[in-house]
Amino acid sequence: MREQPEQQAPPVQRLRVRYAKRGRLRFTSHRDFSRAFERAVFRARVPMAYSSGFNPHPRISYAGAAPTGSASEAEYLEIALAERAEPDQVRRDLEDALPAGLDVLAVAESPGGSLADLLTASRWRIDTAADPEALAGAVTRFLDADSVTVERMTKKGMREFDCRAAVVTLTADGGSLDLVLHHTVPAVRPDDVLTGLRQLTGLHTGDAPLLTRLEQGTLAEDGSLRDPFA
Incomplete structure (x- = not known):
């Protein structure tokens, strides 16, 4: 029988991220941005929580993405962490890891509930x-x-x-x-x-x-x- 995958521990902290799409980066599709953001959290050494299963992936929830081609000063996502981190330090680390034009504006601890509902x-x-x-x-x-x-x-x-x-x-x-x-x-x-x-x-x-x-x-x-x- 196929060995069952290791079950990941539940997240200990959730952070909400506000970011901007500016200049030529407004033509970045949602799929391209999600790939760029996953690379950024890896380079920034953000202590991400991962999903369970045979193909674990970082726990990132996207909500209300703007259409490709439009600029934005108000895009949002939520990340789940395996270790507690200081939100402002996460913001600085992500800002350094993302290309100019995909700019992290604010990071705050999530109070719970659904981001999409807000x-x-x-x-x-x-x-x-x-x-x-x-x-x-x-x-x-x-x-x-x-x-x-x-x-x-x-x-x-x-x-x-x-x-x-x-x-x-x-x-x-x-x-x-x-x-x-x-x-x-x-x-x-x-x-x-x-x-x-x-x-x-x-x-x-x-x-x-x-x-x-x-x-x-x-x-x-x-x-x-x-x-x-x-």
């Missing part, structure tokens, strides 16, 4: 080449609409969904948009909202608008986001 909405800045007056008018028409249906190719094929329903707030500031999106199923992305604006109003936003996630957290009644580290 990430119910995101605030985005969308920088476009649109005429400011036309952009403001398009936002007004979009917000006045009961629904705005768009299509996007997903892993399950072409999906059609209402991008208006997920928009909590949307304002224009010059050629930029400030957008708060509720995390829905299926997920509505900021580029879906741009598609909806174009389809509804004929708005020209330029060839490559820059999408940047500024915040991610729990949606409050006033439309603000509660920091998952708070």
Whole structure:
């Protein structure tokens, strides 16, 4: 009979990590980032806890990753440790081990519970080449609409969904948009909202608008986001 694998001890500490994707590193896919992060914790000698089984892997939980191609100042993950460590030292060690553009912003001890449950909405800045007056008018028409249906190719094929329903707030500031999106199923992305604006109003936003996630957290009644580290 095949020998049973060694059972790993349960983690003694969990840390939550906030990191950024900047510059050209915004084109890093979630799979590529997860590989880079696993290499980083190994190089940084972070005392990771590992899963049991024939192929143990470091205990890393990812939540709410931004779409490939978008920048972000508010990406989150959680790591489980086999030994206790000082969060700020882990932050410095990871920062040194990751490439520039994948930047660790904060590390804090997890109070328990699900990290994903604390990430119910995101605030985005969308920088476009649109005429400011036309952009403001398009936002007004979009917000006045009961629904705005768009299509996007997903892993399950072409999906059609209402991008208006997920928009909590949307304002224009010059050629930029400030957008708060509720995390829905299926997920509505900021580029879906741009598609909806174009389809509804004929708005020209330029060839490559820059999408940047500024915040991610729990949606409050006033439309603000509660920091998952708070």
